[in-house]
Amino acid sequence: MGDLGENTDLVSQIAGFTSLRDVDLLELSLLKSIYAIVNPIQVSLLALDNQNIILKQVDYSSLKHGTITSKVKASKELLSACELLDSMPTDYYTVNLDNHALTLFLLSHTRKVAQYITIESNSFGVSKSNSQQIMGMLRIYRNFKQLLLESQTDELTGLSNRKAFDEVIKKIHDSVLPTPEKFDNEKRQEASDNALWLAMVDIDHFKKINDQHGHLMGDEVLMRIAQTIRASLRENDMLFRYGGEEFTLIFSAADSDEASSILHRSMNAVRNINIAQVGKISVSIGVVKMERNVFHMTLVEHADKALYKSKDDGRDRVTFFNSDDFTKTDAATNSDCELF
Structure with a gap:
């Protein structure tokens, strides 16, 4: 009966994290599931680059309960354990430290980044039976994450798709953007330095x-433009294929001048695309x-209005949404409409 109960709990854990449709929540659910199996001091998921920086x-x-840190130097103990695990024909490795044990599981490995699950526990480490359960859970996690990423990827361009964009912009709006409360000077400056912008x-x-x-x-033009814009952006800028010939971009900039500079860099890169049969290629941006304090779908609508202003003004340009200007334009348009 004990084994049946343990298996039922494990199935429940797996069912829990495979029901999710968000990679960040999926990662957190995996950690919670491992924690429930081992009951350790702490379980972590970390991404380590080839410069030994924890991304x-x-x-x-x-x-x-899901504390996130980034851009910190990995400790010597952690690097040593990672190197030992990478050099051994095994899926996990335990190293004994001063007053606890650290068990590492390799989650994924690419040319630039390796992901590990680390478990801090008592001096005995993780048992063999628990390690086997965790390895099985990691295999399911990898397969499900791959399916999840494929469902959020545009097949033609390789960019994240509209589905991914809708989820990301809602998450950013609800969780990342600062609330319109009063800041002290330091926090106000920090918020300005990390301002986020949405471009269509x-x-x-x-x-x-x-x-x-x-x-x-x-299709060739779409792929070339997607590759070109992606290459012109910074690592943390997020580019999506919104649909048809439209893309969306979420990026950070301290002010409109910096935002304009980033967007014009992408526009210039597109202008330099050379496809002989097509001739000049350009994009318009809003x-x-x-x-x-602005609903996330309203932000999309505002960027779209600015985009169509760029189109109306001759294309191949950037237009920033200004609520006052567009309110006047909408009012003028409505006044020209004949109701009868």
């Missing part, structure tokens, strides 16, 4: 490209500063 670390314990990007005259050169050439 991201998520901790879970009785006191830390549209390929100019794309229908004409499809009509004159066919959809295969249209951009809005993301604020917590």
Whole structure:
């Protein structure tokens, strides 16, 4: 009966984290599931780059329910344990430290980043039976995460798709953007330095490209533009294929001047694309500063209005959304409408 109860608990843990559709929540659920199996001091997921910098670390314990740290130097003890695990023909390794044991499991490994699960426990480490359960759970996690990422990836361009964008912008709006409360000077400056912007990007005259050169050439243009814009951006900038010939971009900039500089760099890169049959290629962009007191779908609408202003003004340009200007434009448009 004991084994049956343990198996039922394990199935419940697996069912819990495979029901999620968000990678961050999936990671946290995995840590909670491992914690429930081992009951350690702490369980963590960390991403380590080839410069020995921890890009991201998520901790879970009785006191830390998903605490995230980033951009910190890995300790000598951790690096030593990682190197030993990487050099051994095993999926996990335990090293005994001063007053506890550290067990590492390799979660994933690419040329630039390795991900590990680390478990701090008493001096005995993680038992063999628990380690086998954890390894089975990690295999399920890897497979499910791959399916999740594929469902959020545009097949043609390799960018994150509209589904991923909708989830990301809601998460950023609800969890990342500062609330409109009063800051002291230091916090106000920090919020300004980390301001987030939403841009809508549209390929100019794309229908004409499809009509004159066919959809295969249209696909080639889409792929080249996606690759070019992605290469012009910084590592933390987020580019999505929104649909058709439209892309969305979420990025940080201290002010509109810096935001404009980032977007013009991408525009210039697109102008330099050379596809002989097509000729000149350009994009139009609308951009809005993301604020917590504006509903996230309203932010998309504002960026879209700014995009169409760029189109109306001749294309191949950036337009920033200004609520006063667009309110006047909407009022003028409405006054011209004949109701009867």
